[in-house]
Amino acid sequence: MAKEFRVTPWEVRGNVDYDKLVRQFGTQHITAEQAREIEELAGQRSRFLDRKIFFSQRGLSEFIEAHRKGKRVALYTGRGPSGGTHLGHLMPYYFTKYLQDAFGCDVYYQLTDDEKYLFKDNLSREDTAKYSLENALDFLAAGFDPARTHVIINTKAANVLYPLALDVAKRVTYSTAKAVFGFDDSTNIGSIFFTAMQSAPAFLPTVLAREKNKKAPPVPVLIPCAIDQDPHFRVTRDVAEKLDYPKPSLIHAKFLPALKGGEKMSASDDSTSIYVTDTPKQVAKKVGGAFTGGQATVEEQRAKGGNPDVCSVCAYLSYFFEPDNEKLTERLDAYRRGELLDGENKAYLTDKINSFLKEHNERKEKARKTLEKTLLC
Ligand code: TRP
Secondary structure (H helix, E strand, O other): OOOOOEEEOOEEEOOOOHHHHHHHHOOEEOOHHHHHHHHHHHOOOOHHHHOOOEEEEEOHHHHHHHHHOOOOOEEEEEEOOOOOOEHHHHHHHHHHHHHHHHHOOEEEEEEOHHHHHHHOOOOOHHHHHHHHHHHHHHHHOOOOOHHHEEEEEOOOOHHHHHHHHHHHHOOOOHHHHHHHHOOOOOOOHHHHHHHHHHHHHHHHHHHHHHHHOOOOOOOOEEEEEEHHHHHHHHHHHHHHHHHOOOOOEEEEEOOOEOOOOOOEOOOOOHHHOOEOOOOHHHHHHHHHOOOOOOOOOHHHHHHHOOOHHHOHHHHHHHHHHOOOHHHHHHHHHHHHHOOOOHHHHHHHHHHHHHHHHHHHHHHHHHHHHHHHHHEOO
16 A cells, blocks of 8 residues: 655655545646646647646636636745755746746745744744745746736735735634644644735735726636645635635646655755755766666666656656657656666756756846846835
8 A cells, every 4th residue: 555645735745646635635637628728828838737747726717717708817826935946946937937928917926934934943034034035036037027027025025915814814713724734732823824824915916906996807816836735725715705806726736756756855855856056066966866766787777677657867857857748758668668777867867957957047147136126015
């Protein structure tokens, strides 16, 4: 039997069975039709959809439909600033940028510096403030149009978020918070309130539109996020109805696996995640030490072949770094047949990551000039 796994917004443990998680959480798989519709709007395919990296959703068709009818829509995503940016954080930013192009809409990016301060014993408010700015630059570097991008740093934008968070908090009981998030009597009271702050940006586009024009129609929002954030947004969707806002739609990603195999890339184990600040040498070293699906010796691998399904290097190529679908299939097949060895595969991935990071970091440098303009407050 597969080992037990556990997914909450603050902990991902074990080998996640995504089909099981969809049933546990009560979400839906993205259908081929929905993926096709998004790709049609974007005018190009997305490897994140093709390869089911973004795989699950709530209310996605309603969102697409609203856009089709010519309604103004918005995107909302975020990051808990607990450290620098690694590839696991970065990949969804690129998909969100693709969605911004597909829907031609504004994007709201929330940095929950309050959350990370409340939930992590080792972080000071200075730390989370510093990481917020750093993370925002990595977000902008994915190529977002600065005029349509709004960066929300929670403690800075509190004047805008707090009234909305109050509306939410008043309608969520402690018993719901305990049931959804597993809080107990030892949980600090800031953590219990926090989900209200993460809900607030889902309603913000409507509120801002109505500040300009009292009769503005509600703005449907789509939230790209890793599936561990779904519990927050279940609460948001319940409360939306009570507050008469449109329920936000969700599109969920799988986790980028750790290089050393198993669980998602962790911000606390440096050797198993690749950071945007890693040098090409560090990248080569980390990929070199990755867990693969290879055999103990070259001879054995040539004879028996490798197993791409458990191989982290193959997983990284599948997740993002081999953009060409056909080349990817060929590569994985060659690996399975023992024609492609780990050394070669690692060298290939290292090159791909390093050239991607070089370009990303150039865009990040440029983003320093636009950051100020994109801050909501
Ligand atoms: N709580 C998220 C995290 O720890 C950050 C976040 C806030 C977020 N709002 C979001 C993530 C919306 C995705 C979508 O990373």
